[in-house]
Amino acid sequence: xxxxxxxxxxxxxxxxxxxxxxxxxxxxxxxxxxxxxxxxxxxxxxxxxxxxxxxxxxxxxxxxxxxxxxxxxxxxxxxxxxxxxxxxxxxxxxxxxxxxxxxxxxxxxxxxxxxxxxxxxxxxxxxxxxxxxxxxxxxxxxxxxxxxxxxxxx
Amino acid sequence: xxxxxxxxxxxxxxxxxxxxxxxxxxxxxxxxxxxxxxxxxxxxxxxxxxxxxxxxxxxxxxxxxxxxxxxxxxxxxxxxxxxxxxxxxxxxxxxxxxxxxxxxxxxxxxxxxxxxxxxxxxxxxxxxxxxxxxxxxxxxxxxxxxxxxxxxxx
DNA sequence: GACAAGTAGTTGACGTGTCATATAGAAAGA
DNA sequence: TCTTTCTATATGACACGTCAACTACTTGTC
Numbered sequence: 162x163x164x165x166x167x168x169x170x171x172x173x174x175x176x177x178x179x180x181x182x183x184x185x186x187x188x189x190x191x192x193x194x195x196x197x198x199x200x201x202x203x204x205x206x207x208x209x210x211x212x213x214x215x216x217x218x219x220x221x222x223x224x225x226x227x228x229x230x231x232x233x234x235x236x237x238x239x240x241x242x243x244x245x246x247x248x249x250x251x252x253x254x255x256x257x258x259x260x261x262x263x264x265x266x267x268x269x270x271x272x273x274x275x276x277x278x279x280x281x282x283x284x285x286x287x288x289x290x291x292x293x294x295x296x297x298x299x300x301x302x303x304x305x306x307x308x309x310x311x312x313x314x315x
Numbered sequence: 316x317x318x319x320x321x322x323x324x325x326x327x328x329x330x331x332x333x334x335x336x337x338x339x340x341x342x343x344x345x346x347x348x349x350x351x352x353x354x355x356x357x358x359x360x361x362x363x364x365x366x367x368x369x370x371x372x373x374x375x376x377x378x379x380x381x382x383x384x385x386x387x388x389x390x391x392x393x394x395x396x397x398x399x400x401x402x403x404x405x406x407x408x409x410x411x412x413x414x415x416x417x418x419x420x421x422x423x424x425x426x427x428x429x430x431x432x433x434x435x436x437x438x439x440x441x442x443x444x445x446x447x448x449x450x451x452x453x454x455x456x457x458x459x460x461x462x463x464x465x466x467x468x469x
Numbered sequence: 470g471a472c473a474a475g476t477a478g479t480t481g482a483c484g485t486g487t488c489a490t491a492t493a494g495a496a497a498g499a
Numbered sequence: 500t501c502t503t504t505c506t507a508t509a510t511g512a513c514a515c516g517t518c519a520a521c522t523a524c525t526t527g528t529c
Contacts, residue, residue, distance in 0.1 A: 166432040167439065176451045177438055179458035182384075184338045186465050204515080223477065230336075235516055237478055242514080259477040259524045278320040284331055285321065291461045297330045299453050304333035307445045311340050358485080377507065389486060391508055396484075413494045413507040 187288060194283050199276035204239055205248065206280060209265060209273040212249065218265035221254065225263060248272060341442055348437050353430035358393055359402065360434060363419060363427040366403065372419035375408065379417060402426060 169177065192203045201209070211228050212218045220228075226236040240263050243249045248269040254260035265273075289297070323331065346357045355363070365382050366372045374382075380390040394417050397403045402423040408414030419427075443451070 166435060168435055169438065169443075172455070173443055173451070176455035176458070177443070179455050179462065181342075183458040183462050184342075185384075186462055188335075188338075190465060202514080221477090230339075232517070233478065234480090234518075237480085238516075241479090254477090257477075257525075259522095261478065278318075281320060281322055284323065287465060288461060289323075289327055289331070291464050292457055296453060296457050297327070299450060300457065301326070301330035301333050303446055303450050303454065304330070304337040307442060308333065308337050308340055310445050311344060311441060356485080375507090386487075387508065388488080388510090391510085392486075395509085408507095411495075411507075413492095415508070 190287055191280075191283055195276060195280060198279050199272065201272055201276045205243060206273070206276055208239065208243065208263070209248065209269055210277075212263065212265040213270065213273055218270070219252070219262050222261050222263060243269075344441055345434075345437055349430060349434060352433050353426065355426055355430050359397060360427070360430055362393065362397065362417070363402065363423055364431075366417065366419040367424065367427060372424070373406070373416050376415050376417060397423075 188203075195201055195203060195206060207229055208225065211225055212220055222236050222240065223233065225231075225240075226233050229236075231239075240249060240251070243263075244251055247266060249263045249265055252262040252264050254262055292300070342357070349355055349357060349360060361383055362379065365379055366374060376390050376394065377387065379385075379394075380387050383390075385393075394403060394405070397417075398405055401420060403417045403419055406416040406418050408416060446454070
């Protein structure tokens with residue numbers, strides 16, 4: 162390494178590129194499918210899933226943001242768009258004058274009910290179906306470990 | 316399955332979510348790092364890497380788009396931005412009046428030369444360093460296989 | 470109570486990607 | 500050659516995320 166840089170080996174480069182390509186394709190296909198078949202982007206889907214898992218389909222902006230690991234600004238922008246589309250409504254918070262709740266609407270419930278089976282089916286047919294159980298386990302382990310390292314600031 | 320949907324098991328859901336989270340985090344960190352340390356987004360990086368691998372640092376828009384698997388429109392928009400920033404220049408094509416070449420500039424070469432070691436180092440420290448050789452191999456295999464299936468139209 | 474500090478959410482500007490459409494040149498057929 | 504059709508790139512509108520202010524409310528702390 163005359164230039165002092167520990168360049169990637171052919172295997173490393175291949176693995177890295179394949180991994181990145183996999184994700185781009187997979188997510189691309191999945192979100193395109195979701196969008197065209199159910200008019201929901203994956204971000205909408207994530208928000209709606211969260212809201213259906215919570216009493217009254219009602220959750221504070223900040224809690225939603227924490228749950229999805231989104232920036233509050235992103236949440237604010239995105240909920241504004243979802244409100245415009247009638248998927249959720251905003252409710253003021255009595256306890257805290259600054260706060261707000263997002264509440265899923267009937268239209269939101271219908272949208273997620275229609276989208277969820279599609280989504281699950283797509284995750285299976287585009288991804289899970291092509292992995293062995295052992296591979297899936299390895300993948301999960303690796304993912305958890307690396308995310309852990311990233312969170313430690315690695 | 317009374318509702319006819321083959322919902323994900325807890326393991327499948329965990330694996331899928333971890334995998335998605337991994338990618339979001341990893342790519343997020345990597346592009347943030349690249350952006351702040353070298354003023355290049357990963358898209359810029361990809362374009363410049365391609366141009367340095369090609370004679371005279373010169374390539375047709377369409378060939379770049381094919382190589383990166385980008386839509387032509389994306390390439391056109393992105394190159395316009397890179398031209399504005401002085402990383403590449405546009406050259407008309409003598410053979411084909413419709414065509415155009417993107418040519419890397421000196422500034423582009425400097426930018427990629429500065430960014431590449433950073434990028435490699437980050438891929439190592441954020442990702443490769445946390446995987447065993449066997450895991451990396453599995454990951455590459457899975458990635459290649461699934462991308463293959465996606466391309467077949469699965 | 471008053472004032473500093475912190476917190477919840479908003480806003481606007483900007484870069485990026487997608488889609489649909491437009492323009493202009495190339496190729497193919499009559 | 501003339502016309503149809505195809506191809507290379509551009510363009511404009513829009514959705515999405517990020518960043519950096521900003522507003523308004525809350526929570527100390529004195």
